[in-house]
Amino acid sequence: MPQNTMSAHLNILSRAGLVSSQRQSRVVTYRVETETLRELVLFLLKDCCGGNAELCAPLIAELTPCCPPEKALS
Incomplete structure (x- = not known):
């Protein structure tokens, strides 16, 4: 899956409250809620x-x- 597609899906899940994210420099780590x-x-x-x-x-x-x-x- 292309990186920009994955980012779009993770952003949607994040806005829905199903995942949370933490940025460290240029790396964003997602965790399931x-x-x-x-x-x-x-x-x-x-x-x-x-x-x-x-x-x-x-x-x-x-x-x-x-x-x-x-x-x-x-």
Whole structure:
């Protein structure tokens, strides 16, 4: 991919808040904003399911942070 094309795509992602950039001299380093990206993917999955959570539940469970739901005490 040509450098100017990559820069244009990264600028769009940066304006959307999905990546952040840091300039060091002539080098720009881009980093993904993982929490924002996770929120976007969750929104898209929930919207795709159309209110039918069991369709996307396995994917949503993988994208939610750290801890699985606790089992009920019997």
